[in-house]
Amino acid sequence: MSTRIAFLKGHGAENDFVIVPDPENAIDLPAAAVAALCDRRAGIGGDGLLHVVRSAAHPEAEAMAAEAEWFMDYRNGDGSIAEMCGNGVRVFARYLQHAGLVTEGDIAVATRGGVKSVHLAKAVPDGGSAAGDITVGMGKAVLPEGDVTVTVGERSWPARNVNMGNPHAVAFVDDLAHAGDLFAPPPFHPAAAYPDGVNVEFVVDRGPRHVAMRVYERGAGETRACGTGACAVAVAAARRDGADPAATGTPATYAVDLPGGRLVITERPDGEIEMTGPAVIVAEGEIDQEWLENAVR
Numbered sequence: 001m002s003t004r005i006a007f008l009k010g011h012g013a014e015n016d017f018v019i020v021p022d023p024e025n026a027i028d029l030p031a032a033a034v035a036a037l038c039d040r041r042a043g044i045g046g047d048g049l050l051h052v053v054r055s056a057a058h059p060e061a062e063a064m065a066a067e068a069e070w071f072m073d074y075r076n077g078d079g080s081i082a083e084m085c086g087n088g089v090r091v092f093a094r095y096l097q098h099a100g101l102v103t104e105g106d107i108a109v110a111t112r113g114g115v116k117s118v119h120l121a122k123a124v125p126d127g128g129s130a131a132g133d134i135t136v137g138m139g140k141a142v143l144p145e146g147d148v149t150v151t152v153g154e155r156s157w158p159a160r161n162v163n164m165g166n167p168h169a170v171a172f173v174d175d176l177a178h179a180g181d182l183f184a185p186p187p188f189h190p191a192a193a194y195p196d197g198v199n200v201e202f203v204v205d206r207g208p209r210h211v212a213m214r215v216y217e218r219g220a221g222e223t224r225a226c227g228t229g230a231c232a233v234a235v236a237a238a239r240r241d242g243a244d245p246a247a248t249g250t251p252a253t254y255a256v257d258l259p260g261g262r263l264v265i266t267e268r269p270d271g272e273i274e275m276t277g278p279a280v281i282v283a284e285g286e287i288d289q290e291w292l293e294n295a296v297r
Contacts, residue, residue, distance in 0.1 A: 004286040007037075008095060009044060012087035012134075012279045014224035014260025018046040019095050019281075025057040031079025036295035037287070038077040043295070044287075047223045048085060049075040050092050061110045068108035068115045070096060076219030084113035084165040086227015086263075090134040090279035093118045098281045113165025114139060134279050138164060138228070140271040141235045144193070150200055151187045152180045159188070159200070160236035164273075166218075167198045168232035172240065176204055179214050182222035201229045203237070211237055212257040224260030231273050234265035245269040 005027060008019040018037045020027065029051055038046045051073035055061040061071035072092045074085050089109055096102045097120055104122040108115050117137035142163040150159045150171050155178055159169035169188055173179065179186070179202040186200045197218040206212050213233050215226040234254040238244055243252045245267050253266040263277040 005289060005292070006284070007044065007287050008098070008281055008284040009046070010050075010091040010094060010279065010281045011260070012090045012225065012227065013258055013263060013277055015085075015087035015226060016046045016224075017048050017050045017088055017091050018044050019050045019052060019091070020287075021052045021095070021099065023052070023054045023057065025053045027051075029075070030296060031075075032296035033292055034075045034079035035077065036292065038079075047077050047217065047220045048082070048088060049077075050088055050095070051075065052092065052095060055110045060112065064110040064115050068110035070101070071110040074111065076217070077221075078219045080219045082112070082166060082219065084111050084116075084228055086136060086138060086164075086229075086231060086275055087225055087277070087279075088227070089116050089118060089136050090227070090275075090277060091281075093120060093134055093136075094279035094281055111165070133276055135274055135276040136227070138231050138273040138275050141232065141267075141273060143235070143239070146190075146193060148193050149189045151189070152178060160232075160239065161193060162232035162235050164228040164231050166228055167194050167196070168201060168229055169194070169198050170201045170203060170232050170236035172203050172205075172236075174204070176202055176212065176214050178202070179216075182214065182216045185218070186216055199226060199229050199232075201226070201233050203233050206255075206257060209237075209241075209243075209253060210255045210257075214259065225258040225263065225277075227263065227275055227277070230256040230258065230263040231265050231275055235267060235273070238267060246271060 055065035055071040119135040121133040148159045157171040159171040200216045215229045238252040
């Protein structure tokens with residue numbers, strides 16, 4: 001390994017990531033190293049880390065190599081491993097485009113939540129609003145049975161259990177301020193519903209097929225945006241509103257406002273979900289390997 005490691009910084013609706021290109025899976029990234037890199041004061045800073053690896057070079061992805069050349073080895077900001085990250089997939093695809101590894105159009109990205117289809121919109125010459133939009137096929141939601149409750153302070157709400165390749169508890173509230181400071185994971189019940197923890201979304205209505213949310217992301221705390229969370233919210237809202245596409249035969253599209261921007265979520269009658277939103281590369285540089293080694297001791 002060289003004494004310096006290349007990195008980039010990117011975000012999708014202000015959900016930000018450290019990006020570490022490593023095609024041959026040659027860089028050791030233990031949890032402590034990831035946490036040090038994502039530290040906003042002593043490191044680069046990010047809600048998570050995108051480790052960019054060829055699928056054939058990673059034991060968790062080699063079975064997907066025939067479908068997707070690249071594997072998003074995603075880590076939460078605390079260094080823990082996560083199944084999926086919707087905003088992360090868009091930023092991952094933007095990096096591949098930035099590096100000249102793909103062009104606009106359709107590509108496939110391997111994740112621990114399966115192979116995701118990604119469409120990169122053609123850039124608009126004048127830099128208009130359509131430039132930079134990326135649509136990700138997020139797969140189908142699973143809605144486990146059973147009642148779930150989330151609590152903040154003296155308030156509790158029923159929550160919809162939605163799995164988007166990672167677990168979510170979606171609670172509809174009267175005011176987003178009721179979610180509190182979200183410094184710590186909101187308690188949930190029953191504990192057996194989420195044995196490995198859960199992402200918790202607090203949601204208010206803004207208008208027809210238009211909601212706003214805050215999210216506590218498992219392993220990261222409150223983030224400015226969460227792609228899988230926005231998908232879970234749209235699914236929960238559609239069921240609440242009697243707009244289940246499987247029942248109506250009509251796609252359901254929701255605008256989901258997050259602190260970092262807006263994502264547009266469409267669920268089709270076949271259950272497939274698409275998420276459209278921005279993804280931006282903002283910087284690139286080098287990590288000092290000696291610093292990183294010292295940071296994890």
